[in-house]
Amino acid sequence: MSNLSNVTATANKASVEELSVVDIAKTLAPAIAARAGMLDAEERFADENYALLKQAGLVEAAVPSELGGRGAEVPELAEMLRTLAQACGSTALAFSMHTHQVAIPAWRWRHQKVEAVAPLLKRVASERIILLSSGGSDWIGGSGTAEKVEGGYRINARKAFTSGAEAGTILMTGAIHEGADGARTVVHFGVPMAAAEVRVEETWHTLGMRGTASNDVIIDGLFVPDASVAFSRRAGEWHPLFQVIATIAFPLIYAVYLGVAERARDIAVDLVRKRPPADHLLCLAGRMDTALKAARIAHGSMLEAVARNAPSAETVNDVMIGRTLVARHAIETTELAMELAGGAGFYRSHGLERCFRDVQGARYHPLQPSQQARYAGAMALGQSVAEIY
Known part of the structure; x- marks a missing residue:
């Protein structure tokens, strides 16, 4: 039986009601992780992993259950993506783009009663179409x-x-x-x-x-x-719908970078446990876990902004502050993981250097640090943020 058949069979042992989207992601993770190095080395799209995600029902994870989906909301979707990222950052990041494009109309359907989005959500659930983000x-x-x-x-x-x-x-x-x-x-x-x-x-x-x-x-x-x-x-001015987009999308995207940092931490710890204990290793491990905790706290603050269910300039500010802090501390965590692992971390076979490269992507999504600081500063001083992006 193929990996796809094995994983799908495992995922199908429980009913839709019994398995959460996070549980499904955990079930899929070993097969996804097994391909991560090859996808990176060959610069190949994670198409086999997408086939797994489709067959296991994660394409429709964010679609409300009333419209035929699994009904997962943003915190659960973020945990799903974080879990996938620990297996393969590329698969998780690409899938986060589909996931947030579904989660946004789902949020509008639930909280703003926008019926116009229902046909698209029903198509995602029934046809398992993939939405792309530009x-x-x-x-x-x-x-x-x-x-x-x-x-x-x-x-x-x-x-x-x-x-x-x-x-x-x-x-x-x-x-x-x-x-x-x-x-x-x-x-x-x-x-x-x-x-x-x-x-x-x-x-x-x-x-x-x-x-x-x-x-x-x-x-x-x-x-x-x-x-x-x-x-x-x-053009060039924040619109209320983009406040919804920013509030919902970025906690999902940055869950991926948090998951990559968590994987880097675990790889480094596994490598260093094989060595004799030393004070400098304890210090590095402690700094690494402190940075990771900061990233987790920052990501939690992003989810708190989502939970208010009131997208606005204020929630955009909170989410984007969290985005900067998750990026900063996820990158720091991975850098410290590389230092803690020592020369072993330099080898592709361990997967740590791939985490180090993948987490750098956290730098480039909006709002990048200079614009985010301007936005936060304008909010603090009571100035307009309409054209800060």
Whole structure:
């Protein structure tokens, strides 16, 4: 029996009600971990791992149970991703992009009673479609062009950092329409990845997170009907929906980096236990666990902001402060793990140097430290944050 069959059979021993999404992730973790080194070395997308996630029902984890999904909310989804990251950072990070794109409309359906998102959520549950995020290249400023034509828009864009692009069904994205008066508006829509006007360009040759295959998606003249535009907003300015997006998405994404740091810590501890005890090793181990505790506390503060169920400039501030602290301390944890492990950590066979490379990705998601500090400073001093991103 194949690994996929073994894992799926194990996951299917219990009913949907008996297994949480975290339990399923723990069941899948050994098979996912077994491929992590190969995906990194070959710069290959984690397609086999995605097959596991689909068959085990995690694609629909965030869909409300009333709409056919597993009904997991943000804290449980974060723990699921953290568990997957301990097995393979790339798989978890790519999957976090799908997960948050489902969790956001699920939150809107539950808490804002937005019925318009229900058809998409039902498709995720029934068809197990994969949603892609172009977040890194599509933040508050927007990117690409949306030319107004009869009945809709003609889209031309390059969307970088599209994690898991080759597995995606729909890219959740937007493009900038410039009106006759010079006003710039971002129109948001879903892009069918199977469309003839859409292609994936292999650009993802990177330090870490190689198995995410976060390649560029090229959109060349795609027609988007007016009826397919989900909403429009002013370019370069925070919109209430982006407060929801930031509040929900980043605790999920940064759960991955926390999981990578936890894995680095465990590898280092296992390696150093084989050596005679020494004071400098005790000091390094203590500093490492202190940094990891700080990352865990910071991530917990992000989840507390989500739990208020009131996305706003204030929750964005709290989440982004947490994002900076999780990144800082996850990177510190992994650096100390490398030092604690000594020369053994330099070998690929132990997986620690891969954690060290993968965790560096925590530096690059918005809001990066300088912008996050400006945002927090403006909040502290009672100034506008509308254009700080």
